[in-house]
Amino acid sequence: MNQIEFLQLTSPFKDKVFRLAKRLLVSTEEAEDATQEVLVKLWSKNESLVEFNSVEAFAMTMTKNYCLDQLKSKRVQNLKMVDNNFTDNSDCLVKKLEDGDSLNWVEKIINQLPEQQRLIIQMRDIEQYEFSEIAIIMQMNETAIRVALSRARKSIRECMTKIENYGIEKY
Amino acid sequence: MELKNIEILLKKYFDSETSISEENELRKYFSSADVLPHLKQYQPMFGYFIDAAAQKMESKVPVKSKIVQLPWFSIAASIAVLVGVVSYVEFRDEAVNTDLGTYDNPEVALVETQRALAMLSNHVNTGIESVMYIKEYKKSKNLIFKQQ
Incomplete structure (x- = not known):
């Protein structure tokens, strides 16, 4: 070649x-x-x-x-990314919310997912691979991939709803 | 698109039971302008997926491996150096070997050499008169300072 x-x-x-x-x-x-x-x-x-x-x-x-x-x-x-390494975490959160850049938020949320879920989301929702292809790449079976994907999608949804309702909902 | 249909698709989507074409339908719906208010929260999610798929790598990847490329460079460089050295040596030899003619008879050669040297010294002596003035300066200097 x-x-x-x-x-x-x-x-x-x-x-x-x-x-x-x-x-x-x-x-x-x-x-x-x-x-x-x-x-x-x-x-x-x-x-x-x-x-x-x-x-x-x-x-x-x-x-x-x-x-x-x-x-x-x-x-x-490296230093582990723990919340208390950032002193102005909450401040930043509020500021970001005000920006209302929701696409950035989705990216942030995805990047906080566990690595395996991140990989699967990337391949299914962004690159649109079939489950069989993902199974080959990840060396996992399809059912496990579906479960992980569903979990990832749901946690993205959950985080997005939390952000949408920030300051409105009572905790 | 029917609202019910979208809601069913969404439910299937979160259970990872949708096919690629069904997911494309969802994408299409959420990228359209008329998304119902209670579904608006999903819009950024699908928007991001479309957005992220368009991302491209900026820098070009050099596929030619360096290991293959290097010998050619060094060969080219060594040829250039070789040509340079050879041509320099050749050129210098030519300059040295340039034939100026010679004399067979040693006596004629001696005469010619003396003539040439005389001519040379003649040229050396031109302008010596003007240097003579310096002696005058020295005289007057000695007169004034009366040294030793």
Whole structure:
């Protein structure tokens, strides 16, 4: 396989890899690095790529594993994100609410979900993969994916309702 | 789209039982302008999904691996250096070897050499008269300072 063929093969899902990496790693730069890493790994596998029936699914699995590894290695070094690390948390919340940027809120909520749910939401609701494809990428069975997805969607809904009713509802 | 239909779809959606096409129907409904007030809360969610799917990677990924590229650069560089060195050496040799002619008879050669040297020293001596003035300065200086 030469470079042009490789580019043609990877360009349809390159952005999907990037978005999946960004969903997990949050930072754009790190997501770009991850995408590059995945593509370089694919390129080095060059000859054996033809044997896979879905290069895209393989690339997505690689991305998932790479990002989870990245997160794991970072978690050891970094300060854990606990609420009391931020002193002005509530202040920020109110300010953000006033901005009313609800799309940003959805992103924030999704990024607070557990990694597995984040991955599944990304692949189903944003990239619109079929459950069978997600099952291959995640190496899980379809029922487990449906359960996790339903849980993720419901917790997004719950958070959104909470934000909508903030200050109106009595706690 | 019927309201009931959407509500059923939404319920199915949150139980992860919708198909891709049904989810697309939901997306279409929520991206339209006339969303009923009690369903408005779901609008940002679907709006975000559509928004996020459009995100693209800005920077280009260099697919050519560096390992492949490097030897070519070094080969090109070494050829350039080689050509430079060779052409420099060649050029210098030519300059040294330029034939100016020679004499076969040593006596003629001696005469010619002396003539050439005389001509050279002649040129060296031109302008020496004007330097003579400096001696006058020295005389008057000695007169004034009376040293030693």
